[in-house]
Amino acid sequence: MTAQTHFASETVGLALEATGQTMFEYDPSTGDLAWADLSAARSVFGFEENVSAPGMSELLSMLGDEHLVQRERAVETARAEKSAYTIEYALGDEAEGPWVEERGTWLPHGGTDKLIAMVRRIDEQKRREKNLSYLASYDELTGQLNRMRFIEILEETMRGVKTGTRHDALFFAGIDDVGTINNDFGIDVADQVIVEVAQRIDRALGNGGIFGRVAGTKFGILVHEGSPDTVLKTARNIMNAMRESIVLTQAGGIGVSVCIGATYLTKESGSAAQALSCAEAAFDQARRQGASSFQLFREDTDLASQRRKNNEMSDVILRALNDRRIYLAYQPIVTDITSEVTKYECLIRMRDENGSEVPAPSFIPAAERLGLVHLLDRRVLELATKDLAQNPDIALNVNLSWETVRDPVWAEGYLSHLRANARVCDRLTIELTETQMVDAIESSREFVAAIKSFGCKFAIDDFGAGYTSFRNLKALDIDVLKIDGSFVSGVSTSRENQLFVRTLLDLARNFGMKTVAEWVDDENDAQLLKALGVDYLQGYYIGKPAPLPRAEGEEERLAV
Template sequence: MADSAKAFSLKHGRETVTGETGAAGVSARGVSTIAEAGDNAGGLQTMFEFDPEAGGLKWSDEEAAARIFGVAPGEVAASVDAFSACIEGEEDEARAAAFAGARASYSCEYRLKRADGAGHWVEERGGWIGYGPGRRLISIIRSIESRKRREEQLSWLAVNDELTGHLNRAHLRKALEETIADLVSKDGTGAYLMVGIDDLGAVNADFGFEAADKVIAEVGARLASVLGPEDRIGRVAGTKFGIIIAESDADYMRQICVRLLNVVRESVIETKGGAVAASVCLGAVSLPEQADASNIAMTRAEAALDAAKRIGKSSWAAFTDKTDVISQRRRNTHMSDVILTALNERRVRLAFQPIVADLDEAPKKFECLIRMRGDDGQNIPAPEFIPAAERLGLVHLLDRRVLELALNTLAICPNIHLNVNISMETVKDFVWAEGYIALLRSNQELARRITVELTETQVIDAIDASIEFVSEIKKLGCSFGIDDFGAGYTSFRNLKAMDIDILKIDGSFVTGVSSSRENQLFVRTLLDLARNFGMQTVAEWVDNEADAMLLKGLGVDYLQGFLLGKPETNPDWLPDGAPNDPPQRTERGQS
C-alpha cells in the first residue's frame, strides 16, 4: 500500500487524512476538512474507504454506519454492490462514475432503503487519493434526514395553514381561480362559501387563546368532514374559512350550507379551559353566475356573510345584488365620514409599543400603532377603519398623519427611535409616495431615527414599487423593515434587492414558541436567513417570559409584545400635549 493510503486513519467518524494531493487532484486535507465540517454541523456521519482491487468497503465507524443504514453493527454493506442496492431509485451518475474510476470526486444526495423499511436521506461526498495500487476512494456519508424534513415542512407551510392543515388564503384563492375557469369551460355551476365562527372573541376572553385555537382547528375539521372529494377548504382569515363547492345548483347550495351549520353545532368542543358550544355563519355566492373571478367571489361571499351575521348566530345568506350594493355603499359612506372627521379634528393618534433587546432594558425603540377616537370619545378598532380607508382611497391620508405625528414625537424626544407602518397603496401611488418622501426629506435629521415598515405580503404584491420606495427612504437615512415576515413567500432575490434592515417575525410563529418544536424550527430558519443577509430581527407577540427567554437564546435581536409593554397613547416619557400639539414641557423626554 502506498504511503498516502497508509496515512488514512479510521477513527470514530472524525477522520484525519494526511498526505499530498492524489492523482485525481483531491487534497487529503480537504477530505478531512469536509468531515469535520459535517461533524460540527451535528449530523450523524461516518467515512468509508473503497479499495478498487479488493472491491470492498472499510468503514471508519461501524456503529454510526449501522445507525444510518438501520442495521445491526457488523451488518453494514461491505461491498459497492451491497451499498448501491440500498439506494432508492437510480444511482447518481457522478457517484457511479467515481466508483468506476472515471471521475476524480463526486457529491450527491439520495435516500437509503433501511432494513426497517423506512427511507433515510443522506449526503455522500468523496474523492480519490494516492497513486497506483495504493489508490483509494475516500468518502463521507452524512445523515441529512432532519434537513430534508425541515424543507418538507417549510414547503407544506407555504401552501397550508399551520393550525388547521387546510389551504392558506393564497392557495385557496388560486384553487378558486382554477375552479371558476373550469366551470366556465364546462358551462357548469358551483359555489363559494365564506364561513365565520361566531363570537370567537368571547372564547378568547373566557378561555384563552389556546382554547380559541382548538375551536378554530375543530371547526375546520368538522367543516371539511361533510365536503365532497372535489371540494376545497382553506383558512382565509383568523376566524374565517373559504369553501369551494365544485358542483352546486341553488338547491344543493342550500343543502350544503345547512349541513355545514349543523355539523359545527352538533356537539360541544372540549378544550383545556372547558367545553365550548361553537357555531358559524355562512355567506354563499354562485359560481360563475354571480362571480367570474376569485376576488369578486371572495368579496361577495364576505358581503353575504355580513348579511348572515345580521340575522343572528348559526345563520346563512346567499349573495344578491342588493346585499352587495346597498350594504357596502352604506358602510363606505359612514366610514368615510368617520375617518375624514377624525383627521380634521385631530382624533387620529399614535399608540407606542416598546421594542427591547433585553427583558430588563429601558425601551428606547417603539412601534407607532395608529389609533382613532370616535366623536363619542370611544376608540374605534383599527380593523374597522383601516380596511375601509384602503377601500375608499383614504389610507394615504392616514399614512401621512402617522408620519407627521412620529416626526413631531422625535423632535420632542431626541433619544428614541420609532417604527412607522405604511400601506402599499401609498407606496404604489407616485404622488402620495413622493409626498411621503418629501416630508422625510424636509426632516432628514429626524428621519435617521425612523424605521419604515411594510408587511411581507404587501411587498410581494408590488415588488418593483417597493424596491424603488425603499431605495429613496434609505438615501434619507431611514431604516426599512419587513413586518409579519414568514406570512408570505418572499424570494431570496427580492430580499437582497430590498436592502432590508429589520425582519419582524410574524407573531403566529412566536406565540407559544417555547412549547412548539415546529415554531422553533421555523424561527431558527428565519434567523439563519436574516444573519446571512445581515439583517436584525424582531419577534412580535411576545406575551410570556418562557417564549422571551427561548427567543433570545435562539438569537433574536429584539422583542416586542404584551410582556414588554402594551401600546400606550400617553406613555410616561411623552411630554404633555405631544405629538398633536406643541409640548407644554420638555423635561420628561426619554433619557
C-alpha cells in the same frame, strides 16, 4: 477487502462519529470498499455491532430502485466529467428513512480512479423540509388547507369556470361568538373549538368539496356542481353539523354555530380575490341577521359593492404606479404678489389609461383606506427629488401621510431615499397635517428629527385645524406653519378670521417659524395677509397647480 485504510486515524474516526458522518474509499477495479471508521459507519447506517464492514454491494442493497438509479447516474457523471457530486437517498423506505447525504469525488490512483465520499445522516433536515412543505399548504392548527393554498385552488377553479368547464360555488363560513369563548375560557379552549368546527365541516362536505382555514375563525369552502339545490343543501348540512352536539373542551361543553355566506362562481365572478370578497360580503350580511344564519350573495349587497369598489380602485392605483401615470402638479408659493416664483408645493395627480386626469379626491381617500398611500408618498418623493436635481433654482414642498410616518418599514424606506438624495434636501420641505401629527407626537418627533438631519425643512399643514400644544410645537422643531385655508379664505371681510390669523402669526414669530397662508383666492385677501405679516402666499390667486414652467424654447414636460 480491507477493513481500514491508511487515511483513517483514531482521531478522524472519533470526529466523524461525533458529527454523525462517515467516510469511505471505493476502488472499482478491485471492488474494495474501505471505511475511515467502522463505528462511525455503523452509527450513520444503523449497522449492528456484530456486522463486519459492509461492501459496496451491501451498501447499494439498502437503496430503493429509484434512489439506486439516481445515485449511480450521479457517480458516473462525476467520474466522466471529473467533478464532485452530491446525492440524497433513503436507506430503506422513502417515507420512513433513514436519510443520508453522500458527497464524493473521483481521484486518480495509479492507473485507475478511486471514489472518496463523505456520508452523513440528514434525518432532521428531511423532517424540517417535510414540515415546511406541509406548512406551505396546510394550517398547523386544523390540518386543513391554509389560506394561501386555498386561494391557489380557488384561482385554478376560476380558470375552469371562465372556460365553462366548471360550475362551482364558494362559501365563507365563520364561527359565531369566538370572542366570548376567548374571554370566558381562554385561547386554548377557543383553539379546541376551531379544530372541532373544522372537523365537522370536513364530515359535512364528505367528498363534495374542498375547504381551508382562510382566517382565524373563518373557512373558505369550494363545492363542486354549485346548483341552487347543492348550495342550500351544503349550507344546511354544515349548520346542522354544528348543532348535532356540544363541543367537548377542557373547560367543559360549549355549543357552537356558524354563519355562512355563499356565491355562485360564474364567468362574471372575476378573479379569485373578487369571488372571495363576494362570499365574504354575503357572510357579513348573514352575521347581521344573527347567529347560525345563511345568506346568498346579491349584487345589491352594500358591503359587496364597497368591497368591489375598493378592489377596482386598488387595481387602478397599482396599475397607475406601475405604468408611471402618477405625476405632479406644482402650485406656486410666493413671498409677495409680484415676487418671482421659485418655490412650489407638489400636488399628486393621476391619469387613467385613456389619459384623462383622475381627481385626487377620487383616489387619495381610497389609497388611505386600502393601505396604499405610502406607495404614493414614496412616488411623490421620488419625482420631487428628481425635479430638484434637474432644477437647481427651485424649492419644493411635498405632503406626507401619517401612514408612512408610523410604519417603521415605510418610514425607513422614505428616510433612505432622502439620505440618498441629501444634496437636494436643503431645498425640500416635508409637510404633515396638524391633526395627524397630534395623534402620536413621539413618532412624529423622531421622524422630524431624522428628516432635518438630512437638511430638509418641516412644515405643519392645515395649522389651526387641530389642537397642537405649545410644548409640541417646540419639541418638533418646526420650520413652517401653513395656516389652514378655512381661516384664510375671505379673511379681508371676516373679523373673526383676521383675529385668528393674527394670533397664529404671533405664535409663529415667538417660535421663530415662517408662515404660509393657503387658499389665497383674491387680491384683497393677499394684500391683507401680507400687511398682517404672513411670510408666504399660496392659492388660486397666486397660481393654479400646473406643470413646472420650462425655460424659453425648452419643451414642456410632465413629471411622470
